[in-house]
Amino acid sequence: MSSWKELLTLYLRPAREYQELFLQTFFFFFVWEKILWQPGRNGKKILFSTAN
DSSP states (O other), X not given: OOOHHHXXXXXXXXXXXXXXHHHHHHHHHHHHHHHHEEEOGGGOEEETOOOO
């Protein structure tokens, strides 16, 4: 039988990794939206819009 500390570490480690992954993904999409997407007409977003 493993101790409660080992079980706690086993459960907390993936949670921390998932949290970091979630934050990185959220940050990536936030930056992606700010940099690459331009607001088009009628508030619609157009990717790499150079016209108008």
